[in-house]
Structures are given as C-alpha cells and as structure tokens.
Amino acid sequence: xxxxILEKIYSGFLGKTFGVRLGAPVEPAIYDYKxxxxxxxxxxxxxxxxxxxxxxDDTNGPVWFHRELLSMVNPAxxxxxxxxxxxxxxxxxxxxxxxxxxxxxxxxxxxxxNLLRGIFPPKSGSIEVNGQELAEQxxxxxxxxxxxxxxxxNPEKAADFAKKAASVSHDGDGLEGAKFIAACxxxxxxxxxxxxIISEALKFVSPESTYAKVVEAxxxxxxxxxxxxxxxxEFLDAEWGYDxxxxxxxxxxxxxxxxxxxxxxxxxxxxxxxIATMCGWDTDCNAGNVGTILGVMNGLEGLPDKxxxxxxxxxxxxxxxxxxxxxxxPTFVKETARLSxxxxxxxxxxxxTYDSRLGEIHYDFSLPGSTHGFESDxxxxxxxxxxxxxxxxxxxxxxxxxxxxxxxxxxxxxKTYYKRxxxxxxxxxxxxxxxxxxxxxxxxxTMLEKWKGDAAIVRPYFRDSFSEKRIYLPALQLVExxxxxxxxxIPDMKGSFVDEIGLELTTDSPLxxxxxxxxxxxxxxxxxxxxYTINFSKQNVEFLNVTPFAHNRGERTIEGNxxxxxxxxxxxxxxxxxxxxxIQLECDFQPVYGRYQQLIFKxxxxxxxxxxxxxxENRITLKRNTFSESELLKEVQFPWTNDKAYHFGIFVQxxxxxxxxxxxxxxxSNKLDSSAYGLFGFNIQGQGKLKVRDIQVNTEKNLVSSAxxxxxxxxxxxxxxLTTLL
Numbered sequence: 059x060x061x062x063i064l065e066k067i068y069s070g071f072l073g074k075t076f077g078v079r080l081g082a083p084v085e086p087a088i089y090d091y092k093x094x095x096x097x098x099x100x101x102x103x104x105x106x107x108x109x110x111x112x113x114x115d116d117t118n119g120p121v122w123f124h125r126e127l128l129s130m131v132n133p134a135x136x137x138x139x140x141x142x143x144x145x146x147x148x149x150x151x152x153x154x155x156x157x158x159x160x161x162x163x164x165x166x167x168x169x170x171x172n173l174l175r176g177i178f179p180p181k182s183g184s185i186e187v188n189g190q191e192l193a194e195q196x197x198x199x200x201x202x203x204x205x206x207x208x209x210x211x212n213p214e215k216a217a218d219f220a221k222k223a224a225s226v227s228h229d230g231d232g233l234e235g236a237k238f239i240a241a242c243x244x245x246x247x248x249x250x251x252x253x254x255i256i257s258e259a260l261k262f263v264s265p266e267s268t269y270a271k272v273v274e275a276x277x278x279x280x281x282x283x284x285x286x287x288x289x290x291x292e293f294l295d296a297e298w299g300y301d302x303x304x305x306x307x308x309x310x311x312x313x314x315x316x317x318x319x320x321x322x323x324x325x326x327x328x329x330x331x332x333i334a335t336m337c338g339w340d341t342d343c344n345a346g347n348v349g350t351i352l353g354v355m356n357g358l359e360g361l362p363d364k365x366x367x368x369x370x371x372x373x374x375x376x377x378x379x380x381x382x383x384x385x386x387x388p389t390f391v392k393e394t395a396r397l398s399x400x401x402x403x404x405x406x407x408x409x410x411t412y413d414s415r416l417g418e419i420h421y422d423f424s425l426p427g428s429t430h431g432f433e434s435d436x437x438x439x440x441x442x443x444x445x446x447x448x449x450x451x452x453x454x455x456x457x458x459x460x461x462x463x464x465x466x467x468x469x470x471x472x473k474t475y476y477k478r479x480x481x482x483x484x485x486x487x488x489x490x491x492x493x494x495x496x497x498x499x500x501x502x503x504t505m506l507e508k509w510k511g512d513a514a515i516v517r518p519y520f521r522d523s524f525s526e527k528r529i530y531l532p533a534l535q536l537v538e539x540x541x542x543x544x545x546x547x548i549p550d551m552k553g554s555f556v557d558e559i560g561l562e563l564t565t566d567s568p569l570x571x572x573x574x575x576x577x578x579x580x581x582x583x584x585x586x587x588x589x590y591t592i593n594f595s596k597q598n599v600e601f602l603n604v605t606p607f608a609h610n611r612g613e614r615t616i617e618g619n620x621x622x623x624x625x626x627x628x629x630x631x632x633x634x635x636x637x638x639x640x641i642q643l644e645c646d647f648q649p650v651y652g653r654y655q656q657l658i659f660k661x662x663x664x665x666x667x668x669x670x671x672x673x674x675e676n677r678i679t680l681k682r683n684t685f686s687e688s689e690l691l692k693e694v695q696f697p698w699t700n701d702k703a704y705h706f707g708i709f710v711q712x713x714x715x716x717x718x719x720x721x722x723x724x725x726x727s728n729k730l731d732s733s734a735y736g737l738f739g740f741n742i743q744g745q746g747k748l749k750v751r752d753i754q755v756n757t758e759k760n761l762v763s764s765a766x767x768x769x770x771x772x773x774x775x776x777x778x779x780l781t782t783l784l
Contacts, residue, residue, distance in 0.1 A: 059210075059399050059407050066247055066354045067207045067398070068391045068425050069361055071120075073353020074203050074346050075373050075387070076365040077331040078116045080104055081341030082485075091291050091338040101332045103364050110476065112374045112485040115166070116346045118155045119201025121375050121385060122148045123223055124208065127397060129662075134401045138179035141223045146173055146685060147378075147663025150610045153487045153602060154376030159306065162188075165195040169227040176686065180225040183232070190230060191304040196312050198224045198232025199239045200343040203350040206243025208398045210354075216244035217262040234269035235309045237262045239316070239347050246354035252320045252330075255351065272298050272310050276317040287322035291337050294318065300339065307340045315344045320351065327352040327360045358426050372431035374476070378608045378664055379737065380491030381417070381636050384476065388428045389420070417637030419474070419493055419584040423453045430455070430582065432560075436468035440563060445578055450539070451505070454578035459514065462565045462573040471560025472582065475523055478600035487601040489608040491633045491737075492555040494520075494548060497589025497756065500559055502544045503581035506536040511573030517562040518544050524554035524596040530562065541580065548584075553593020555606065559584070588635050592753040595619040607631040607739065610664050620751035625652070625742040632661055632739035634755065639735045640711045645753040647671070648703040652746020657706060661736040668730065669741055670708065670717055672698050680715065680727055691729045703749075 083106035084094050098105055125148065126140040127133035149155040149170060156166035165188070172182040185193045202220040209216035220240030221233050228236070241259035249255050256277065263270045275298065279290050294314045303310050315337045323330025330352045334345040353361065373385040396410050409424055421430040427444045432455050434440045445456035457470055473480070474494040481488075494500070506514050518531045531546050548556055567573040594616050597605045604614045604621050612629020615622045623629055634641075641659055649655045649672060656671030656679075665685045673679040678696045682689040696719070698704070707718035712732040717725040738755075742748055 059395060059402075059404050059410075061407065061409065062357075063210050063247060064391070064395050064407065064409060065358055065426060066210065067395050068388065069356070069358045070203070070207050070243060070246070070350045070354035071387060071391055071394070072358075072361055072366065072369065073327065073331075073349035073351075074120065075113070075117060075349075075369055076353075076361070077334065077345030077347070077349025078113060078342045079111050079369065080331055080365070081335045081343070081345035082106075082111075082114065084335060084338070085341050089338055089341070091288075091295070091336060094336050094338055095288075098336075101336050102328070104368060107368070108482045110372075110374060110480045110482075111369075112376065112481055112483070112488045114342065114486045115156050115197075116200050116343050117373055118375050118377065118486070120204040121373070121390065122155070122377050123201055124204050124394075124397065127401075128393070133397060134403070136219075138222045138225045142173055142179050142182065142226045143666075143685065145170060145226060146665050150378050150608060150664070153609075154489070155486075162192060163306065165192050165197050165227055165305075168192060173226075179222075180229070183225055183227040183229055185229045188229075191308075193229035194231045194303075194309050195228070195305050196235075196307045196309045196340050196343055198228035198309055199235030199313070199316075199347060200340075202236045202240050203243060203347065204394065206240040206246075206350065207354070207394055208401055209240075209244050210247040210398070211244060212402070213241035213244040213259065213262060216240040231267055231269040231309055234263045234267045235313055238269065238273070238313070239351075242351045243354055246351050250325070250355060252323070252325055252351070252355070255355070256317060256320060268310055269313055272314045273317050276314050276321065280318075280321045284322075287318060287333050287337075290318050290322065291315075294337075307343070312340045312344050315339055316348050319344065319348050323348070323352065325352075325355070327356050328362045328365070366427065370431055370433070371429045372473075374488050376486040376488040378489075378610060378632055379636050380489045380606060380608045380633060381493055383488050383490055384473070384493055386419075386421070386430055388425045388430060391425070415585065415637070417635055419582065421472075421582040423455055423580065426453075428453075430472060432470060432472050432579070434468055434470050436466070439466050440468035440470060442470070445576075451578060452541075452580040454505075454580040457563070457577040457579065459563070459573055459575045459577060462511070462563075463567050463569055464565060466564065468563045469519070469528075469560055470563060470577075470579070471521075471558045473558055474584070475555050475557035475606070477523065477557065477598065477605070484601065487603075489601055489603045491606045491608070491635075492557070494556045494559060494584045495588030495590045495635070496548050496551050496556075498584050498586040499545060499547050501581065501583045501585070502561065502579060503541055504536065504544065504561070505541045505578045505580065506538050506575060507578065508538050508573070508575040511567040511571050511575070512565055514573060514575065514577065515564045515566070516544070516577075517564075518546055519560060519562055520548060520556045521558035522551065522554050523557035528558075528562075536577075547586075551590065552596075553591045554596045555590075587756055588638075589756040591755070592633075593619060594621050594751060597621075604631070607633045612742065617749070620646075620648075620749045623740060623742060623748045623750070625744070625746050627744065629742045629746075630658065630664055630739060632658065632664075632737040634737040634739070636737055637735050639732070641738060642707075642709045642756050643738060643754065644705065644707045646703050646751045647706045647740075648749040649698070649700050650747035650749060651700050652742055652744060652748070654743035655746050655748045656741045657708060658739040658741050659708060659710060659736070660730070660734045661739060662734075663736075667736060668734070670715075670725070671706070672696075678717070678725055680717070680725060682731075692725060692727050694725050696724055
C-alpha cells in the first residue's frame with residue numbers, strides 16, 4: 059500500500075460521512091424530491107447544523123461490521139459468519155446500530171432476531187426465510203463501504219466480500235447492490251471517471267437482475283438528457299418508484315438515485331452528494347454511498363472545505379463499546395488500512411508502522427488536512443487548520459493566533475468523552491465510555507511561531523465531566539521555534555471523568571503590540587494504564603444508559619451513589635477500556651433478587667466475554683461465554699444470599715485470575731486466554747435485580763491490596779507537569 063491509496067481510503071471514508079450528514083435532515087418520508095426543492099431549493103451545503111452529529115446505521119455498519127476480522131490470525135479467510143458475530147457482539151438489542159422498526163418490518167431488526175434464533179447466514183438474510191420484499195431492502199448496499207476500502211483496485215474481491223457480508227441480512231437484489239457499490243469503491247482507486255466506474259462495476263452484477271436493469275435505465279436516460287437531473291428523477295419516480303417496490307426502503311429505487319447522482323454529478327464530489335440528497339427517498343444512504351465512491355475517486359483535494367471543516371475528523375457511532383463510539387477518522391482509517399494490508403498480504407507502509415498501543419489516543423496529523431477533532435472555543439482569535447510539513451515543521455494542527463491581547467482567552471482542545479448535552483437530538487442513542495482516564499499520561503508536542511507581539515502563554519488543562527469545570531496545570535511561556543513536549547498525568551477524578559483535554563492560550567500583549575503567530579500542535583497522545591473510580595452520584599441516565607455504561611436489555615437507573623440493573627429476561631451493562639487484557643477491579647455488589655448475577659470482564663462484546671459471580675444456590679462460577687456457548691472453567695461453593703451487599707475483587711493478569719469477596723480469596727484459576735481483551739460490566743440472566751456501587755479500576759488501593767495475589771504494577775505517579783525542549 060502506498061501513500062496515495064492510504065489517502066484515498068481516508069478521503070473515501072470522509073466522503074461517506076459528509077454524504078450521510080448532508081442527507082440525514084431530509085431523510086423522513088415527508089421530504090420527497092418535490093418538497094425538498096420547495097423548501098431548500100438548490101442544496102449546496104449542509105442544511106442543518108448539529109452540536110455533534112450522531113451517525114446512524116449508514117456509518118455504524120461500515121465502522122463495526124468488519125471489526126471481528128481485526129483479531130483474526132488470517133482475516134482473509136473471513137466470511138459471513140464473522141460479520142454475523144459483529145452484529146451480535148456490538149449491537150444492543152432495540153437501541154442504536156440498526157433501524158429497529160420491528161420484526162418483518164425492518165430487515166435489520168428481523169435478521170437480528172433470526173441470528174438470536176440460531177438462523178445464520180446465508181439463511182438469516184435469505185428470501186427463503188424472510189421473503190423477497192424484506193430481503194431486497196436498501197441495507198444490502200448501505201453497510202458495505204468498508205469492503206470497497208479494504209480491497210483497493212481489486213473489485214472482484216471487494217464485490218465478493220461485500221456479498222458475503224450482505225448475505226447476513228439480504229438476498230436477491232440486495233446482494234447485487236452490495237457487489238455493485240463495493241466494486242464501484244474499489245474501482246474508484248484506479249479510474250477517474252464515473253461512467254467507467256459504473257460500467258466496470260456492472261460486470262459484477264447479474265445482467266438478469268432488476269438491479270442491473272435500473273442502472274441501465276438511468277444510464278440510457280442520461281445519454282439522452284445529460285443536463286437535467288430533475289427530469290431523470292421524475293422518470294425514476296414514474297418508472298421505478300416506491301409505489302412499485304414494497305417495504306419501507308427498497309433497494310431498487312435508491313439504486314437508481316445513486317447512479318443518477320453519479321452521472322449528473324459529472325465527477326464533482328460536492329455536486330454528486332447534493333444531487334443524491336435533493337432526489338429524496340433514502341437520502342443519507344444514497345448520499346453516503348456515492349460520497350464514498352467520489353471521495354476515493356477525487357481524493358482529499360476533491361473534498362470541499364465547507365463539508366470537511368464542519369465534520370472535523372469526528373464521527374459518533376452507537377455500538378455497545380462506548381470507548382470506540384468516539385471515532386477519530388484518521389485513526390479509524392489507519393486501522394482499516396492496516397487490516398487491508400493483512401487481507402491483501404501486503405507490507406505496511408512507513409506511515410502505518412507507528413508504535414502505539416491499541417485503544418490509546420495517538421494523533422500525529424500525518425494525513426493531509428487531518429484535525430483529529432480538535433476545536434477552538436474562540437475561533438475569532440484562534441482559527442484551526444492543518445499545516446503540512448516544512449523545513450523545521452512536522453505535519454501539525456495549526457492554531458492561527460490573530461491579534462490576541464491581554465484578556466483574550468482561547469481553549470484549544472479535543473473531546474475525550476461525550477454527554478447528552480453535547481448533542482442536538484436523540485439520533486441512534488449513542489453511549490460513551492471515556493477515552494482518557496485517571497492515571498494516564500497526556501503528551502502534547504507544540505511549537506510557537508511568533509510573528510509579532512509579546513509572549514504566548516499556555517496552560518494545559520482537562521475538564522471534569524461532572525462539574526464541567528476546567529482544571530489547569532501551571533502556565534508555560536513557550537520558546538519560539540522549538541518543539542516542546544508538554545507532559546502531565548491525569549489525577550484521580552474522584553469518580554468523575556475527563557471529557558476535554560487541551561491548552562488554554564493567553565498573552566500579555568497590549569493593544570499597541572497585538573500577538574500574531576501560529577501555534578503548531580504536532581502530536582497529541584493519551585497513554586498508560588487507566589486507574590479510576592466510578593461514583594454513580596456523579597453519573598447520569600442519558601440515551602437510555604447509565605453513564606459511562608452501555609446496556610443491552612433490561613432497565614437501569616441511578617439511586618444515590620449506586621447503579622440499579624433490573625431484568626425480566628436477561629440484562630447486561632458494559633464499560634471500560636476496550637483493549638485492556640489485565641484488570642484489577644473492586645466494587646460493592648448487591649443482588650436483590652434472582653439466581654444468576656455476575657461480573658463480566660474481557661468482554662469483546664455482548665456475547666464474547668468471561669463472567670464470574672453468583673450462579674444458583676450457594677454457587678460461584680467462572681465461565682467463558684462465546685455467543686451461544688458457555689464453558690464452565692471453575693466453580694466453588696459459597697453461601698451467598700439476595701439483598702446482601704458483597705465487596706467483590708477481581709484480579710486478572712495473563713491467564714491467571716483471583717476472585718475475592720470481603721478481601722478473602724474464594725476462587726483462583728489459570729485457564730484464561732491471556733490474549734483476550736475487552737470491557738468489564740455486569741450481567742443478569744433470567745429475572746433479577748442488582749445494585750452496584752463504588753467501582754475501582756486499577757486504583758492504588760487495588761494495587762496494594764492485591765500484591766499478594768498478582769504481580770505488583772508500578773504505582774501511578776501524582777499529577778505533574780513536565781516540559782522538554784526537543
């Protein structure tokens with residue numbers, strides 16, 4: 059893989075996000091193409107501005123449906139079964155990820171229930187099981203962009219993997235759409251004309267299919283009327299419209315819109331996604347798919363700033379893994395590119411060989427135009443933009459300092475945790491776990507280029523998610539034209555979390571000598587082992603979750619300083635650092651009623667994890683759970699009772715586990731998979747009610763009290779600030 063292909067993967071995924079965000083406001087069925095023209099006229103930019111845009115199924119699918127491949131020894135051997143596992147592992151039932159429109163109304167809802175019933179692909183998405191109408195809804199093509207990005211310049215493989223992935227949920231023309239769109243994306247790495255891309259991609263579509271026929275019909279209409287997209291839309295509505303294809307969102311009419319917008323967009327990225335949006339029907343799906351194709355074809359230079367600046371390299375998804383629902387686009391793109399190299403048996407390019415622990419923040423601004431989601435709260439004085447590498451300058455985030463004087467204050471920061479107040483709506487109910495924890499080290503590498511004025515002064519800071527107050531470290535006067543490492547540790551947040559990390563920028567410059575210049579941020583990282591507590595009196599119930607957990611089934615509330623989990627028929631709640639292998643955790647655990655209530659750890663998702671705790675009368679069990687199977691690793695007798703609080707302690711290192719209750723060891727095992735990683739949480743099977751409070755993860759208390767059971771880890775240092783001139 060070379061730099062050009064990596065950048066095209068980046069531009070392709072950005073193009074997807076722009077299209078989805080542009081189309082989302084006019085997705086409701088009330089907005090047909092006539093109403094959109096009446097209300098918005100000629101769309102040339104975003105029509106709605108969100109505090110933070112929470113993506114929907116169009117983005118959840120491409121971000122999550124390939125994740126099971128990342129941990130495979132040979133991901134090239136992956137098939138539909140791995141994609142089905144991703145559906146079950148990362149999707150919370152009835153919340154987020156998909157459109158939960160009802161059994162035999164929403165294809166995805168129906169297929170999810172099929173998977174739970176033990177009906178696996180290709181039967182899970184087949185016409186035989188679900189009927190032709192449901193199997194040929196639009197989901198066949200809207201989730202598959204990643205497969206085109208994973209196989210650049212190889213449309214045959216892209217189409218093949220997209221078909222496998224789509225077979226989990228679709229059949230018939232649904233599979234034809236998957237192959238077509240994935241092939242278009244792959245071909246866009248090589249070709250620079252949409253007509254060529256469409257004609258080449260059609261070779262992977264069955265010529266007898268309705269899908270091929272609607273594509274050819276639009277091609278033929280365009281050949282006769284090449285200047286008037288609206289007239290083509292009238293033709294589509296009359297000949298291929300929703301009235302002729304059943305279900306809520308059928309693939310055939312929307313396939314027509316995709317091809318229409320590609321042709322009438324005339325190779326221009328912006329015009330293509332704008333036409334796709336103005337055509338109505340499934341606007342975010344169609345604009346998203348063609349956005350990926352044109353994003354790849356035109357590269358980063360073809361993406362307009364009017365879309366790129368607002369999106370700002372940040373996407374929010376709604377899986378069960380709260381920490382990874384904050385998607386930094388450059389990081390996701392590099393992860394996708396590394397997987398692509400593995401699947402295509404290619405060596406990693408230098409830009410992908412960086413040393414960074416999975417799950418840690420590592421922003422290096424190496425991709426052209428990247429901003430990694432950084433924001434300024436005073437854009438008038440401190441505008442942000444990307445800076446390409448120069449003689450003494452590494453690729454950076456540039457902060458233009460424009461006429462700052464004494465009394466002016468700007469905060470330059472990135473979000474590491476989100477709350478409901480950060481959003482304009484309830485779109486797809488995202489949930490979050492922090493990306494930066496107490497005990498971790500923050501590193502910010504900066505260089506000041508001063509053009510005029512007095513000194514620039516920075517104060518590193520982080521913000522408390524509960525109090526919403528900024529906590530500042532000592533101020534620094536930056537030395538001009540020298541790269542400086544600003545390093546500090548996040549202290550104990552007392553049960554709250556850090557939701558923002560950055561630099562406060564001020565100056566002593568008077569009005570007669572205003573400060574002009576540029577502050578370059580060349581690197582930002584958060585690394586090290588988390589060490590934190592969760593105090594539920596500092597948490598909230600948001601997006602149907604108790605923060606910072608993501609819930610699957612059941613009901614959850616906060617009572618004082620405790621989380622209450624209630625299940626009529628199973629419930630699970632998960633949080634934590636996703637890539638954590640070893641964990642030391644303590645909490646107060648109070649079963650109220652029920653027979654099976656356990657602590658979950660090393661959880662890749664809802665159905666792939668370890669559990670330990672109360673399991674029937676007078677019994678504690680340790681189990682490895684993998685989808686429909688549960689392996690008993692060990693059991694011991696313990697006289698537990700409902701409505702009594704117990705102090706749990708679990709210490710996991712490598713393949714070894716020690717489980718304590720009230721500081722007494724009750725179970726020990728050396729049968730864990732030392733390579734397994736994941737979240738922690740709590741689980742109820744059947745009916746039950748559970749109260750949890752005072753959660754401590756890898757804290758100093760844990761490290762001291764567990765020293766006799768587990769090899770002691772170096773004690774975290776207190777918060778401090780260290781600067782180094784490079």
